[in-house]
Amino acid sequence: MRKRSLLVFLALILVLAMVVGCTQPAPAPAPSDDPADDPADDPADDPADDPVEPQGNILTVGIVEPSGNFNPAYYSSAYDGYVVDLVFQTLIRRDFEGNYIGEAAHDWEISEDGLTYTFHMREGNVFSDGTPVTAHDVVFTYMLISDPSYTGRYGSVARLLEGYNEFAEGETEEFPGVVALDDYTVQFTFASPSRLNIANTTMHIMPKHYYGETYEVGFTEGAMENNAAPLGSGPYTMVQYQPAEFVYLVRNPLYVFEDEFAIEELLLQVVEMTTEMNDLLTGKVDVLAGQIQPDNIRDAQAAPQIMLNEYQRSGYGYIKTNHEFGPTTEKEVRQALYYSFNLDEFVEFYFQGFASTQFHPFSQVSWVMDDEYLASLPDYSFDMDKAKAILDDAGWVVGSSGFRERDGEVLELFILAMPDHDILDTLIPMWERDWGNGLNIKLNVAYEEFNSILDTVIYSSDERVEEWSMFFLATTINSFDPHGIVESFFHSRNVGSGRNNTSRYSNPVIDQMLDEGELIMDEDEARPLYQEIGRILTEDAAMMPVYANTYFDFYHERLTDFQTHGIYNWVAAIRDARIVE
Numbered sequence: 001m002r003k004r005s006l007l008v009f010l011a012l013i014l015v016l017a018m019v020v021g022c023t024q025p026a027p028a029p030a031p032s033d034d035p036a037d038d039p040a041d042d043p044a045d046d047p048a049d050d051p052v053e054p055q056g057n058i059l060t061v062g063i064v065e066p067s068g069n070f071n072p073a074y075y076s077s078a079y080d081g082y083v084v085d086l087v088f089q090t091l092i093r094r095d096f097e098g099n100y101i102g103e104a105a106h107d108w109e110i111s112e113d114g115l116t117y118t119f120h121m122r123e124g125n126v127f128s129d130g131t132p133v134t135a136h137d138v139v140f141t142y143m144l145i146s147d148p149s150y151t152g153r154y155g156s157v158a159r160l161l162e163g164y165n166e167f168a169e170g171e172t173e174e175f176p177g178v179v180a181l182d183d184y185t186v187q188f189t190f191a192s193p194s195r196l197n198i199a200n201t202t203m204h205i206m207p208k209h210y211y212g213e214t215y216e217v218g219f220t221e222g223a224m225e226n227n228a229a230p231l232g233s234g235p236y237t238m239v240q241y242q243p244a245e246f247v248y249l250v251r252n253p254l255y256v257f258e259d260e261f262a263i264e265e266l267l268l269q270v271v272e273m274t275t276e277m278n279d280l281l282t283g284k285v286d287v288l289a290g291q292i293q294p295d296n297i298r299d300a301q302a303a304p305q306i307m308l309n310e311y312q313r314s315g316y317g318y319i320k321t322n323h324e325f326g327p328t329t330e331k332e333v334r335q336a337l338y339y340s341f342n343l344d345e346f347v348e349f350y351f352q353g354f355a356s357t358q359f360h361p362f363s364q365v366s367w368v369m370d371d372e373y374l375a376s377l378p379d380y381s382f383d384m385d386k387a388k389a390i391l392d393d394a395g396w397v398v399g400s401s402g403f404r405e406r407d408g409e410v411l412e413l414f415i416l417a418m419p420d421h422d423i424l425d426t427l428i429p430m431w432e433r434d435w436g437n438g439l440n441i442k443l444n445v446a447y448e449e450f451n452s453i454l455d456t457v458i459y460s461s462d463e464r465v466e467e468w469s470m471f472f473l474a475t476t477i478n479s480f481d482p483h484g485i486v487e488s489f490f491h492s493r494n495v496g497s498g499r500n501n502t503s504r505y506s507n508p509v510i511d512q513m514l515d516e517g518e519l520i521m522d523e524d525e526a527r528p529l530y531q532e533i534g535r536i537l538t539e540d541a542a543m544m545p546v547y548a549n550t551y552f553d554f555y556h557e558r559l560t561d562f563q564t565h566g567i568y569n570w571v572a573a574i575r576d577a578r579i580v581e
Contacts, residue, residue: 057579058265059559061570062285065244065270067451070230071211072204073145073223074152074498076458077451078476082268083247085571087128088204088232091119091138091186096568100198104133104205104233104256114193114521115162117201121184125256127207127233135180140208140215142178143167149220151498153458156487157203160196160518162189173217195521196483207231235261235575245270260575273422280306280554287559289570290476291552293422294352300554307559313551314363314566315476317423319544320457324495324504325466327411332394334541338380340387340434347547350426355549360534361486364548365566367523368482368530376531378538384438391439403442412442416456416471419447424472427546462497465504472546478567481523482530487514490542505542 066079072088075081091105102108105119125133144150146158148170158164161177179187190197206212206223210231214222230238233256236249247268251261271279271288277296279285281303290313291297300306321328321337328334343357359377362368391397391404391411399405403412415431417424428445436443446468448456456464457471477485488494491514494501513533520526537543553564562577564570 057263057581058267059263059287059574059577059579060267060269060285061287061289062271062276062279063268065450066241066247066268067454068228068241068243070238070241071224071227072206072232073141073150073154073211074227076153076454076498079268082571083230083238083249084204085234086236086249086266086574087230087234087238088206089125089133089234090202090204091121092202094568094572096563096565096572098567110198114197115190117188117190117197118181119186119188119201121186122256123184125233126254127210127231128237128252128254129207129210129231130254131207131209132183133205133207133233134183135186136183137205137208138186139175139178139180140212141203141206143175143217144206144212144215144220144223145203146175146177147217147220149218151220153488153494153499154203156494157200160190160192160194160200162191164191167217170218192519193521194519195523195526196481196518199479205233207233236266262578263574266574272420274420280556283556286556287570288554289551289564291554292351292354292549294350294354296554297354297552300552305557307555307557307562309553309555309562309564311551311565312365313476313549314365314478314480315474316358316364316548317472317474317546319470319472319546320503321470321541321543322465322468322503323506323542326469327396327413328469330394331540332390333396333411334544335380336387336390336394336439337435338387338541338544339383339390340439341380341544342382342430342434343380343546344382346426346430350423351547351549355547358545358548359538361489361537361543361545362482362530362534363477363480363485363566365480366477366482367480368527368534373531373534377535380538380541380544384434387439398440402440404440410442411440412444413469414467415443415445416453416468417445417447418450418453427472457502458498458500460497461499461502461504471502476569480567482534483514483518486510486530486533486537487518490514490537503543507536507540507542510536 063079063082066083067077069075069080070083070087072084075084089104091103092100093103095101104121104125106122108117108119110117121133121135127133142158145152145154146164146168148168158177163174163176166172167175177189181187188201211223211226228241235252235255237252238247239250240248249266251264269285271285276288277299280288300308321334323329347355347357358364359380395406396404396411401410403410405411417428432443435441453471456467488500490501490505490510492506492511495504495506510533513529517526517529553570555562558580560578560580562573564573
């Protein structure tokens with residue numbers, strides 16, 4: 001028996017959050033124990049002391065390894081984001097149908113000019129240590145991500161607010177964009193109307209007394225001291241984090257919505273791609289979300305105790321190349337790599353009908369898409385002769401070394417790859433065949449764990465920019481609006497350590513178009529502009545989308561009322577789910 005969740009094609013306008021996906025900075029991720037006043041005493045700081053001892057009904061979810069950065073202002077991994085979404089609240093959130101509904105706020109008004117958003121917060125709503133959640137915590141959260149010294153990747157959430165530029169550039173210590181009118185009323189004032197403004201009010205609320213104890217304008221470092229010991233007002237708290245093994249969460253007894261989140265305990269169990277399906281079938285884990293491997297899909301379909309939610313994925317796997325250092329700074333090299341990458345062969349072999357190729361940077365469910373636009377895009381279908389000709393014309397010719405050379409320099413690529421990864425185990429031999437042997441490019445593959453790759457291309461990217469030429473990752477896009485993904489990935493203001501423009505792409509034309517696009521209120525009016533942005537990025541081979549696929553969430557039949565789709569993931573679905581023994 002198989003369940004299908006219906007993908008809801010609504011114009012959800014959520015801010016992208018990435019990452020390795022891209023996650024939105026809105027709906028709150030998962031749990032933390034009660035980190036109280038002294039984080040040194042929190043079990044998250046010494047996770048190996050005591051084993052997990054489940055006390056009630058527990059759901060075990062298989063995930064890829066989190067990095068342990070569970071700070072809403074600084075996390076990058078989607079797996080850390082699960083924890084953030086479960087531990088923290090937002091003012092408002094999206095329901096399954098895509099409507100905004102209250103969370104920490106019970107009501108709100110928007111001014112007629114679309115510039116002022118006033119939220120009325122729930123009195124009696126508290127953080128898991130019992131401290132009230134107030135408008136001052138919201139103000140602190142937005143001041144933190146707007147601060148001149150802030151090094152995270154969520155500044156774009158606040159960028160459209162009144163006074164952001166002056167505050168972020170250190171010209172003033174006043175930030176009129178977000179103010180507390182009283183303890184339970186917070187007001188956002190935007191500099192310009194934008195269809196993105198409402199989503200930009202949905203940053204996870206961080207308790208000022210915990211993350212901002214040492215904060216002052218120009219000094220945000222103290223906010224990172226509790227990255228591994230999150231404290232929020234969301235449905236769960238994090239009891240224990242064991243690196244490379246698990247994150248253990250329990251239901252927050254102080255959560256304001258007492259009748260929601262019936263599942264008392266969550267164990268986010270790190271699983272290996274090679275054994276995760278066996279873990280599900282033998283009951284070691286109850287949920288595997290975002291599954292794409294055809295053999296696993298067929299095994300799940302054949303198992304009577306396993307249910308499946310199937311939906312069109314909002315996101316894709318992609319290759320990013322280094323636009324700041326090495327041969328991939330040249331468009332001709334990037335285009336040659338694209339033409340000599342047999343995407344159709346890979347997708348047909350690996351996904352066996354559960355995915356397709358695409359040459360544009362948007363979600364396949366975005367409102368920017370239509371058949372006419374797809375037909376107008378540059379076509380990078382496999383053409384080895386064309387790839388060779390592009391490199392020859394650019395002066396990269398096969399030399400005495402056996403590799404392509406120009407002015408005595410060998411055309412050499414340094415590829416970051418994860419070990420024991422099904423997709424990369426398929427891709428790398430193809431690259432060695434077509435890029436190495438076919439194009440005579442010297443390839444160097446460096447195998448690094450997932451979190452190490454994130455450190456190289458995100459957290460420490462400024463210092464390590466000369467260590468890589470390309471990497472493969474995947475992203476989930478949490479919006480039907482096209483702006484978030486292209487602004488995050490390609491606007492030059494997002495270049496730098498801790499930020500999302502990991503390829504370090506810079507194009508003043510794209511920057512200007514993105515700045516114009518975010519201010520267009522009507523989707524039909526905005527569509528041609530974003531289509532042109534996508535066309536330029538594709539022509540420039542700014543990155544290489546590898547596949548767009550169907551997602552499957554597998555779960556044990558004892559889990560009921562578990563509904564997911566492309567913009568409503570398993571973390572959101574836990575709100576209504578139940579365990580039936």
